[in-house]
Amino acid sequence: MKKKIGSLVMATSLTASLLMSACTTGGGAVTPTEPTTPDEPAVVADDPAPAADGLIKVGVVNNPPSESGYREANVKDMEAVFSEANGYELKTAYSLKNDEQLQAAQGFITEGVDYLLISAAETTGWDEVLKKAQENGIKVYLFDRMIDVDESLYEAAVVSDMAAEGDTAVQWLLDQKLDEYNVIHIQGAMGSDAQIGRTGALQKQFDDGKMNCVVQQTATWDEAEAKKIVETAINSKQKFNVIYAENDGMAKGAVAALDAAGIKHGVGQEVIVMGFDCNKWALRELKAGNWNYDGQCSPFQAQIISDLIQGKTTASSKKIINQEKGFDATTITDDDINTYGLGE
Amino acid sequence: MKNKLKQIFKGGLGQLTIPLIAIALLVIFNLIRDPSFFSIELMHNNDGNIVLAGNLISIINGASELAVLAMGMTLVTAACGGQDISVGAMAAIAGSTFVKVLKASPSITGITVVIAFFAACVVAMLFASFNGVLVAIFKIQPMIATLILFTCGRSIAYWINGGATPTVESPIINAIGGFIPGIPVPTPVLIVIAVAIIFALAFRFTSIELFTQSVGINGSAARLNGINSTFIKLLSFIILGACVAVAGSIAVGRLGLINHETILLDIEMDAILAVAIGGNSLGGGKFKISGSIIGAYVIQMLTITLYAMKVSSTDVKAYKAIVIIILVVIGSPVIKAKFQKLMNRIKDNKRKVSVKGAE
Numbered sequence: 001m002k003k004k005i006g007s008l009v010m011a012t013s014l015t016a017s018l019l020m021s022a023c024t025t026g027g028g029a030v031t032p033t034e035p036t037t038p039d040e041p042a043v044v045a046d047d048p049a050p051a052a053d054g055l056i057k058v059g060v061v062n063n064p065p066s067e068s069g070y071r072e073a074n075v076k077d078m079e080a081v082f083s084e085a086n087g088y089e090l091k092t093a094y095s096l097k098n099d100e101q102l103q104a105a106q107g108f109i110t111e112g113v114d115y116l117l118i119s120a121a122e123t124t125g126w127d128e129v130l131k132k133a134q135e136n137g138i139k140v141y142l143f144d145r146m147i148d149v150d151e152s153l154y155e156a157a158v159v160s161d162m163a164a165e166g167d168t169a170v171q172w173l174l175d176q177k178l179d180e181y182n183v184i185h186i187q188g189a190m191g192s193d194a195q196i197g198r199t200g201a202l203q204k205q206f207d208d209g210k211m212n213c214v215v216q217q218t219a220t221w222d223e224a225e226a227k228k229i230v231e232t233a234i235n236s237k238q239k240f241n242v243i244y245a246e247n248d249g250m251a252k253g254a255v256a257a258l259d260a261a262g263i264k265h266g267v268g269q270e271v272i273v274m275g276f277d278c279n280k281w282a283l284r285e286l287k288a289g290n291w292n293y294d295g296q297c298s299p300f301q302a303q304i305i306s307d308l309i310q311g312k313t314t315a316s317s318k319k320i321i322n323q324e325k326g327f328d329a330t331t332i333t334d335d336d337i338n339t340y341g342l343g344e
Numbered sequence: 345m346k347n348k349l350k351q352i353f354k355g356g357l358g359q360l361t362i363p364l365i366a367i368a369l370l371v372i373f374n375l376i377r378d379p380s381f382f383s384i385e386l387m388h389n390n391d392g393n394i395v396l397a398g399n400l401i402s403i404i405n406g407a408s409e410l411a412v413l414a415m416g417m418t419l420v421t422a423a424c425g426g427q428d429i430s431v432g433a434m435a436a437i438a439g440s441t442f443v444k445v446l447k448a449s450p451s452i453t454g455i456t457v458v459i460a461f462f463a464a465c466v467v468a469m470l471f472a473s474f475n476g477v478l479v480a481i482f483k484i485q486p487m488i489a490t491l492i493l494f495t496c497g498r499s500i501a502y503w504i505n506g507g508a509t510p511t512v513e514s515p516i517i518n519a520i521g522g523f524i525p526g527i528p529v530p531t532p533v534l535i536v537i538a539v540a541i542i543f544a545l546a547f548r549f550t551s552i553e554l555f556t557q558s559v560g561i562n563g564s565a566a567r568l569n570g571i572n573s574t575f576i577k578l579l580s581f582i583i584l585g586a587c588v589a590v591a592g593s594i595a596v597g598r599l600g601l602i603n604h605e606t607i608l609l610d611i612e613m614d615a616i617l618a619v620a621i622g623g624n625s626l627g628g629g630k631f632k633i634s635g636s637i638i639g640a641y642v643i644q645m646l647t648i649t650l651y652a653m654k655v656s657s658t659d660v661k662a663y664k665a666i667v668i669i670i671l672v673v674i675g676s677p678v679i680k681a682k683f684q685k686l687m688n689r690i691k692d693n694k695r696k697v698s699v700k701g702a703e
Contacts, residue, residue, distance in 0.1 A: 066499060068605075069509060190658060217651075217657040218657050220657075221605075221606055222606040222609060223601065224598065224608075227598070228402075228647070228651065231402050231406075235397070235402055235652070236378070236399075236652050249599075249601065249603055252601060256599055258390070259390040259391070259522075260522060260523075261389065261397055264390065281511045344507055
């Protein structure tokens, strides 16, 4: 009897955990429920045929919000802009896996959405699906990430220019007019778009000899690792006056190491602290003067796409660069924190 | 004294020989490279406390989470002959619970921190006993059983707070991960000492050490002798759960934030390595917790040494792997037996020589 209960509990907990893992890997992917029969004529329309209730049907294929703070803000932004109040019917599919995303996109096409918005997990493999969308008169917008396909297959791509983001930050640093720049450079996961863009601008300064690279290490977005790197630099008596961390978490890790060693940082202090991502908590550190600069890769593309769909603006080119912001501790306001900050 | 030295050279320290030699080599290497490597200073931190600083402190402080996890991992390894690979993911869950409870309370006081820690403990123990039930009752291979939580644990951690990097601001939390005002030793180090003392007391006053060993060596024989091997295995997982909660809470305290994706990432592998470097058999049976603790410090010292040498952190893992392969191979029974043979032959030769000399 005891064993029976034990195994029952076991079985339920197992199913529960399996369900959990299924949900997370699938990211709650929306799978199409009504596959159309091949005989059914494809809906071909130049301008979007409004749904019966007058709502514009939008299918969004995205990465799951659990991926990062960036994605969380991105998903929330999409949900807020493409709401029923704004005249949209939103269908979403989240997955980190390209094949699952492709399936979801396929599903949206057969379901008959008017617009397909895609932030792809991988840049390849999208040709067939986008062609099919075009045949069905569905307009495609890419956001956040580019796809390796012919430009004619999509209306426009609203993306971030990571290199510009790095340039903005480094230009800000140059504007501080320090006598010398001894930089500890903490990099993100090597090879990621954000790392390449944020490293590029600074690396150029190192190569030109305008700034000294004291330490350049990747902490792969890990706060604790960043702390270790800065701690080691302090222990081996390296001289530095700038911390350039490629995201907020790593900047926080670096600052923890400075605090432990009694090194003053922030506005008007010994060490300048720079971070990226603009989490709300990080912007509050900025406001308090503990950090100096925070750069943002804007996750807010929904409004731009909505304006394009409703014809309020027209795209001058296929690639639309989303405006990036960078905040200075001396000028940041509470409004900035509420408007542009990510998370809580 | 001379005898003791002789004993050390004969490997008389048993399984602790290899980890101790490893530490000694790392210390000597660092002293040659940079004589001031281990210098310790007293300095003021930004909160105005007088604190200890230096590479040695960084090493001992930084290995805290690993040391705590290695202690728990040793028990699981000994009792079940397998490892729990989900400790990193479970630490993310425990840490998230810790943060969740702290954020739910209107103000963070000593009592709320204690409550939050107990909540984290309970949650971690529940998840650990899920692993334990799979292993002890359903006799599933530990690595397979814990693969489930390894895969989905960090997502569960995300659900708990529903945000990417929730933060908690409080001097008490800072004290847990940093320094208690007036005490120059980092708090995580004190926590490790406390956990080690608890283990030592448990081994001294209960039969858990003996029972765990006998279950690990031969479960059926242990059962025939009246030891409930299912319970012992389950207990080892639950104890590991408590260790996970401690490690997760320390990690949260260090930065006052939790990133469910990166907190204690890959720590399970380091914890298993610490157990292995400590000379414990990964197949279960006899064990020494002190070996695993030393193993944890060996790993941390290696990492800090490589950082100090400005080895790129992407390469650190590769160098670490090389050193660890050497350590594990030297510690393997095959090499040990060969070494013993060699020693015997040298001894024989000496005897022959001295016999000849006498003639």
